[in-house]
Amino acid sequence: MCLGVPAKVLKIDGEWAWVDVSRVHLKINIALVEDMKPGDYVIVHAGFAIQKLSPEEGESTLELFKQIAESEQR
Amino acid sequence: MNQQEEKIKALIYCVKCLCGRLKENINFMEVCGTHTVAIHRAGIKQILCRKTRLISGPGCPVCVTPNELVDKAVWYALQPKTVVATFGDMFKVPGSDSSLAEAQVKGGRVQLVYSPLEAVSLAERHPDHKIIFLGIGFETTAPLIAYAVLSARQANLHNFMVLSGHKTVPEALEKIASNPLLNLHGLILPGHVSCIIGRKPYDFLARQYGIPGVISGFEPVEILESLCLLFKQIMEGRCQIEVQYRRAVPEEGNLQALGLMQEVFAKKDSEWRGLGVIPNSGLTMKEKYSDWDADVVFPAQIDRPRQHRGCICGSVITGLKEPEECSLFGNSCSPEHPVGPCMVSSEGTCGTHFLYQLRGDFNED
Numbered sequence: 001m002c003l004g005v006p007a008k009v010l011k012i013d014g015e016w017a018w019v020d021v022s023r024v025h026l027k028i029n030i031a032l033v034e035d036m037k038p039g040d041y042v043i044v045h046a047g048f049a050i051q052k053l054s055p056e057e058g059e060s061t062l063e064l065f066k067q068i069a070e071s072e073q074r
Numbered sequence: 075m076n077q078q079e080e081k082i083k084a085l086i087y088c089v090k091c092l093c094g095r096l097k098e099n100i101n102f103m104e105v106c107g108t109h110t111v112a113i114h115r116a117g118i119k120q121i122l123c124r125k126t127r128l129i130s131g132p133g134c135p136v137c138v139t140p141n142e143l144v145d146k147a148v149w150y151a152l153q154p155k156t157v158v159a160t161f162g163d164m165f166k167v168p169g170s171d172s173s174l175a176e177a178q179v180k181g182g183r184v185q186l187v188y189s190p191l192e193a194v195s196l197a198e199r200h201p202d203h204k205i206i207f208l209g210i211g212f213e214t215t216a217p218l219i220a221y222a223v224l225s226a227r228q229a230n231l232h233n234f235m236v237l238s239g240h241k242t243v244p245e246a247l248e249k250i251a252s253n254p255l256l257n258l259h260g261l262i263l264p265g266h267v268s269c270i271i272g273r274k275p276y277d278f279l280a281r282q283y284g285i286p287g288v289i290s291g292f293e294p295v296e297i298l299e300s301l302c303l304l305f306k307q308i309m310e311g312r313c314q315i316e317v318q319y320r321r322a323v324p325e326e327g328n329l330q331a332l333g334l335m336q337e338v339f340a341k342k343d344s345e346w347r348g349l350g351v352i353p354n355s356g357l358t359m360k361e362k363y364s365d366w367d368a369d370v371v372f373p374a375q376i377d378r379p380r381q382h383r384g385c386i387c388g389s390v391i392t393g394l395k396e397p398e399e400c401s402l403f404g405n406s407c408s409p410e411h412p413v414g415p416c417m418v419s420s421e422g423t424c425g426t427h428f429l430y431q432l433r434g435d436f437n438e439d
Contacts, residue, residue, distance in 0.1 A: 001107065001108075001134060001135045001136055001161070001163050001210070001211055001212075001214075001215070001419070001421060002106065002107075002108060002133075002135075002211070002212060002214040002215065002264060002266040002267055003108055003266075004214070004265075004266045004269070004292075029189070029191060029221070031221060031330075032217060032218075032221070032328060032330050032331045032334070033328070033330065034330060043266065043269060043322055045214055045215070045218070045266060046161065046188060046189050046190065046215060046218050047188055047189025047190075047191060047192070047218070048189065048217075048218045048221070050214065050217075050218075050266070050269050050270060050328065050331065051269035051270075051322050051323075051324075051328055052322075053321050053322055054320070054321045054322075055321070
């Protein structure tokens with residue numbers, strides 16, 4: 001039920017925005033998320049943006065797990 | 075091999091290594107129903123060794139909603155000039171005698187909506203009808219309902235009302251954590267609830283109950299990473315609440331959404347299916363907003379709710395029993411003819427087991 005889908009913000013009009021969800025364009029409410037601009041990614045739940053998605057991916061953790069895997073192989 | 079494949083391979087190897095190093099059997103609980111589905115769909119249970127058990131938790135709002143609320147919704151649907159607006163998840167959930175779907179067949183009026191604001195505009199378009207919005211969901215959803223109530227107030231709409239069955243996750247986790255029968259060693263915590271509430275509200279689980287947790291995203295690779303982080307904490311003797319889903323979960327959560335929720339709702343004791351009444355785990359509308367509270371303006375007249383005979387959804391939700399232990403599972407209870415809510419909801423443990431485990435068994439034959 002707490003399903004959220006990532007979407008890219010295309011156009012902002014006050015408290016509303018057009019977003020792209022897997023090439024489907026939806027109009028969602030963005031009153032719950034501050035400082036949004038076109039190009040941002042958000043999580044959409046029940047017609048609302050509930051949080052911004054930050055682009056920084058956890059690459060550092062990948063490194064960490066590679067190290068664990070390598071230490072096992074030794 | 076691309077980077078994503080490399081990451082998945084490294085993580086699977088890591089999970090297997092760390093699993094192999096365990097000295098004793100451990101129990102992890104994935105709290106959220108969306109995680110349950112992702113785990114089954116991706117076959118993550120098959121990667122884990124026998125020493126690790128993944129238990130599905132109470133994080134499916136539809137499943138933990140007691141019959142009383144469904145009975146009220148059914149009553150509303152059958153009243154003249156009244157429409158029940160609901161998310162699709164609740165449509166087929168059986169109450170004591172009937173589901174909303176069955177009420178609709180009897181002439182009741184039920185409108186499925188994707189956003190609570192659709193229910194507000196329905197009220198705008200039909201001023202001679204009462205629109206009762208069925209407010210089900212955790213902290214992910216409650217702020218949106220609060221926003222809808224404020225919109226209705228601003229538009230001076232008094233035919234829009236909310237039947238609030240909202241619940242909050244940390245209080246339920248306290249009940250689960252304090253149950254010695256479950257013997258939990260780690261929690262995979264819900265990602266989208268945490269988008270709103272942040273990381274901090276879970277700290278007590280590590281501090282008071284000694285159970286580590288990781289707030290996880292919903293991609294299989296993210297769940298694998300969360301499992302690795304949990305294993306690592308156990309190996310290193312640490313006990314913390316960590317965040318794997320960092321790209322969406324800030325430490326403090328979404329302050330804007332939390333503010334809206336606090337404006338409209340007050341905490342109250344709430345009944346959870348399977349867990350009983352949990353103090354301060356529910357959200358009721360503040361007196362200031364009682365004009366939009368269905369329970370105040372237009373209270374439903376229902377009989378004492380009855381339970382479904384033979385259904386063990388309560389024990390399944392709390393992780394004490396597996397769906398396969400229920401005599402109804404796969405016999406008289408299936409997604410086409412669900413007896414309990416765990417089979418109805420696409421994120422319910424019984425529905426998920428029916429879809430993935432049974433199918434898996436057939437494939438082996």
